[in-house]
Amino acid sequence: MDRVPILKIGDVLLVSIQIDLQDQTVLALQEDLADRIVKTGARGVIIDITAVDIVDSFIGRMFATIASMSRLMDAETVVVGMRPAVAITLVELGLSLGGVRTALDLEKGMRVLGAPLPAVRPGTS
Amino acid sequence: MSDGAGKAHLPELLRSGREAVLDRWLEVVLEGVRGRITERELKAELTELYALIERAVAGGDEEAGRELRAALAEISRSRARQGFSPSETAVSVFAVKQALLEQVSATADMQAYAEFIEFSSWVDDLGLVTFETYASAREQVIADQMEQLLELSTPVVKLWDGILGVPLVGTLDSARTQVVMETLLERLVETGAQFAVIDITGVPAVDTEVAQHLLKTVMAARLMGTDCVISGVRPQIAQTIVALGIEFGDIATKASLADALAYALECSGIQVTGRTEA
Structure with missing residues (x-):
């Protein structure tokens, strides 16, 4: 079974979903993430779904579950990089992801969590 | 023959x-x-x-x-x-x-x-x-003509750096909401805007269906990390909304586009000041 890698940047855990999510993968991810939050004492979780084209209600609920779970362990969750089509699907499914914060891309997500960003050389931003 | x-x-x-x-x-x-x-x-x-x-x-x-x-x-x-x-x-x-x-x-x-x-x-x-x-x-x-009308009546304009405006003119039905939503979300990705002002001054009437469509648009934008402000709520429309018992929840609503822009600027930490005479 594929596992989604969890990367650590400073105080933040980054989960970048690059594969088709099966229900099993999602459950494994939730477990792994809970373990990592406890182990690293992370303050924030960023779920990057730039590469996700298709969502269903199960995945929609996953975001909410991860968010509540992380909040219990004092880490804030931000979902970043949602595509327009995905956003429309979730709204049509009636999932507004109440407790989840969102941002347009990874950079803005880091800013939402107040995580320090690598210095940008002038003229390249 | x-x-x-x-x-x-x-x-x-x-x-x-x-x-x-x-x-x-x-x-x-x-x-x-x-x-x-x-x-x-x-x-x-x-x-x-x-x-x-x-x-x-x-x-x-x-x-x-x-x-x-x-x-x-x-x-x-x-x-x-x-x-x-x-x-x-x-x-x-x-x-x-x-x-x-x-x-x-x-x-x-x-x-x-x-x-x-x-x-x-x-x-x-x-x-x-x-x-x-x-x-x-x-x-x-x-x-x-219908197609042209649909495109004509759903522009998404840039009001400020990071603030988009969606002036809606005409009746909102499902087909138009779909177009508005798609155009707005596409532009959000393109511009990386943090705020969107949806102006309903040109919408003749707001009933439960239209409100539902507006809410959907706002929710979709939120999922992409953008906050929406609804502006152009005229007195009659405010009365209708209250009479119908429609809840906009925690979505900010403003009476005029200017108010909404000022609110969005304030939230983005931008201060606009007039030039003082030397």
């Missing part, structure tokens, strides 16, 4: 009376179109049609029949686009019967009369072709 060689009086009449029939036809049609198409143009069209009719009536010329239908279809399409009425378009075809009948009665040839009846029902068929093409051309025009 293929008769025996010996008794085909009508083709002969069409040939010999070409000038007279054509002139009369032109006269009748011109009366109907009243200067919206020049006589020269019309004459060229009718002469072409007349030649095709002549060939088709003479018999044995399948090609002419097909060409005639194609030419008629082309003419009715252009008539439909120029805004002629259906009867005006159909008359251009049917008038040939009147013109020819006058010729036939002048000769008082019983055989020609008999053939004319057949000719008449054949022209009716042609008239139907004209009408069908006319109708489908008009439908096409309407469909095109």
